[in-house]
Structures are given as C-alpha cells and as structure tokens.
Amino acid sequence: MAVGAMTPVLENSVDVALRSDDPQLIEDALPTSILLLEGMQKTDPGNGDVSRMTSILSFAYAFAFVEPVDTLRASGFYDRGREHGWRALKHPDLEKAIRSGTFEELRAALPKLKEKDAPAMLWIAANWAGWTQLNLEDPTAAADFARLVPFAERLVELDESSYWGMPRILLGSIHAGRPAALGGDLQKAQEEFTRAFEIADRNLLLAQVFYAKTYCVQAFDPECYKSSLNEVLQAPPNALPEAEFLNQIARREAAQLLERAEEIFE
Numbered sequence: 001m002a003v004g005a006m007t008p009v010l011e012n013s014v015d016v017a018l019r020s021d022d023p024q025l026i027e028d029a030l031p032t033s034i035l036l037l038e039g040m041q042k043t044d045p046g047n048g049d050v051s052r053m054t055s056i057l058s059f060a061y062a063f064a065f066v067e068p069v070d071t072l073r074a075s076g077f078y079d080r081g082r083e084h085g086w087r088a089l090k091h092p093d094l095e096k097a098i099r100s101g102t103f104e105e106l107r108a109a110l111p112k113l114k115e116k117d118a119p120a121m122l123w124i125a126a127n128w129a130g131w132t133q134l135n136l137e138d139p140t141a142a143a144d145f146a147r148l149v150p151f152a153e154r155l156v157e158l159d160e161s162s163y164w165g166m167p168r169i170l171l172g173s174i175h176a177g178r179p180a181a182l183g184g185d186l187q188k189a190q191e192e193f194t195r196a197f198e199i200a201d202r203n204l205l206l207a208q209v210f211y212a213k214t215y216c217v218q219a220f221d222p223e224c225y226k227s228s229l230n231e232v233l234q235a236p237p238n239a240l241p242e243a244e245f246l247n248q249i250a251r252r253e254a255a256q257l258l259e260r261a262e263e264i265f266e
Contacts, residue, residue, distance in 0.1 A: 010037070010053055020245045021237070023064070023252070030061040041084070048120070051088035055081045055123035062130060064249045068256075071134050078130035085124035089117060098151060106147060110154045118159035118167075125152045125170055133177060145183060149174060156192075164243055165199030168192045169207050176214035189215050203240040205232045205250035213257060222265040229254040 013033070017026050037054040044050065058081030067074035086095050097109035113121065128148050135141045152171045160167050172192030178184035193215060196207045208228045216225035232254035238244055 011049070014053060014056060015242075018243055018245050019241060021248060023245065023248050026060075026245055027065045030057055030065070033057055034061065041087070045087075048088045048090055051084045052120050052123060055085035055088060055120070055127060057081075058084060059123055059126045059130065062127075067130070067134070075131055075134045078127045078134070081127035082124055082131060085120050085127060088120035089124065090120075091117070098147060103146075106150065110150060113154055113158065115158050118155060118162060121151070121155045121158070122162055122167055122170075125155055126166070129170060129174055129177075145174075145178065149183070160195065161199050164204040164240065165196040165207065166204075168196035168199065169204075169210050172196060173210045173214045176211075176218050179218065184218060186215065186219055189218075200240065202231075203235075203247075204243055205235055205239070205247045205254070208232050209250045209253050209257070212254075217264060220265065222261060225265070226258065226261060229258045233258075 010033075017029070020026055034054060034057050037050055037057065040050045041047065041054060058077050062074040062077035062081065066077055086099075089095060091113070094109045094112055097105040101109070125148065128144065128151075132141045132144050132148060152167070152174055156167045156171050169192070172189045175185045175192060176189035180186070193207065193211045196204075200207065202208070208231050212225045212228040216222075216228060232250050235247070235251075240247060
C-alpha cells in the first residue's frame with residue numbers, strides 16, 4: 001500500500017526532472033532515486049509502474065552522465081535498466097520468445113504486444129540499444145541487434161510519438177548505427193528521423209544529436225553533421241519546456257561532438 005501511494009509522487013518527480021534546466025541537480029539526484037525505486041520494487045515486486053520508472057532513470061543516468069566517462073559502468077546500467085523494463089512489461093512468455101526464442105517464435109510474439117505495453121517497450125529498447133552499442137565486440141551483441149530491430153519496429157507501430165517521438169529517434173539510430181554489412185539501413189534511418197523531426201517540430205534536440213552521430217557519420221557527410229549540431233546549439237532555451245533537461249543534455253553533447261568533427265571525418 002505504501003509503494004502504491006508513493007508511485008504517483010514519483011511519476012510527478014520524473015516529470016519535474018524532465019523540465020529541469022539544471023543537469024547537475026539531476027545528476028546528483030539520480031543515483032539516490034534509482035536506489036529508492038529498487039527498494040520499492042523489492043517491497044512490491046509486481047508493481048509495473050515502479051519497474052518502468054526504474055528503467056527510465058537507469059537509462060537517463062547511463063546515457064547522460066555515465067557513458068561519457070565510463071562505458072563499462074554505463075553498460076551495466078543499461079543492462080540493469082533493460083531488466084527492469086522486462087519486469088514492467090509483465091509478459092514472461094513473450095519476453096522468452098523475444099530474447100531467446102527462434103526467430104519464428106520472435107515474429108509470432110511481437111503482434112501480441114499491444115499499445116498498453118508500449119511504455120515499457122520504449123525503455124527496454126532504449127536500454128537494449130545502449131547496451132548493444134557499447135558491446136559490439138561481444139558476439140551476443142550482433143544477435144541482440146537482430147532481435148532489437150523488429151522489437152523497435154513493433155514499438156513504433158504501437159506508439160510513435162511517446163516522449164516527443166523517442167521511438168522514431170531510437171529506431172532511426174538503430175538503423176543508422178551500423179554499416180550496411182552489419183545490418184544498417186541508411187534509407188530507413190532517414191525516414192525514421194524525418195518523422196521524428198515532424199513529431200516534435202524539431203524541438204526535441206536529441207533527435208538532431210542522434211541524427212548527426214549516427215546517420216550523418218555513417219553517410220560520411222560532414223556538412224550534415226555540422227549543420228545538425230549547430231542547429232542544436234542555436235536553438236532557443238525552453239523550445240520544448242517539458243523536455244528542457246533532455247535539450248540541455250543535447251546541447252552539451254552537440255558541443256562535444258562538434259569538437260570531434262575533424263577527427264571523425266579525417
């Protein structure tokens with residue numbers, strides 16, 4: 001009962017964090033929040049909302065603050081966030097088919113996921129993509145990528161506009177994040193990013209950042225890369241007030257990526 005009573009408060013805390021213009025405050029708060037949620041989850045293992053929020057915060061902490069300085073630790077957070085996401089999904093039979101079944105079983109399982117499952121699916125996919133990107137040398141990462149693509153495509157079918165088009169950004173990044181020889185598809189990536197830009201009217205700046213670091217790099221297009229990142233840096237503050245924290249992170253990453261342009265395209 002106590003966990004159930006606290007859940008709406010924590011949901012509101014996530015919304016407040018997304019509106020914050022102080023990334024340092026969020027960085028300081030996230031580890032404690034993750035531990036609190038994991039304690040709540042242990043108290044009430046069946047609470048899917050708590051598991052979903054833990055998955056969200058694990059991804060946010062890994063992506064925004066840990067990965068830039070410690071990829072091994074970030075990989076652990078992504079893996080942790082993915083597991084919390086599967087708990088939030090509450091479909092152990094479908095989870096088994098998607099994660100370790102044959103591809104026929106995977107394809108049969110995906111249509112059974114419905115719109116109500118999309119919130120958990122988004123953070124499973126985000127953490128899953130983060131983990132695979134940091135573990136390219138692991139043979140299981142290639143197999144995971146082959147499973148992640150149809151999973152993310154099903155997510156987009158169910159809810160393309162969640163978190164200002166995040167499912168489209170995620171799928172575009174997945175398609176563009178690998179060379180064609182390893183399953184990448186730049187044409188599909190371009191289509192996904194174009195739709196993501198439309199959903200948020202180009203105001204979720206993370207879309208331009210992921211477009212630059214995945215699509216523009218794989219297309220070996222330095223002008224695309226620089227113009228996308230400069231668009232982020234020139235965007236006005238509070239272009240999307242409900243996602244100002246994400247836009248602050250996007251501005252920080254855009255500045256760092258611009259500094260590496262010559263190194264990337266040499």
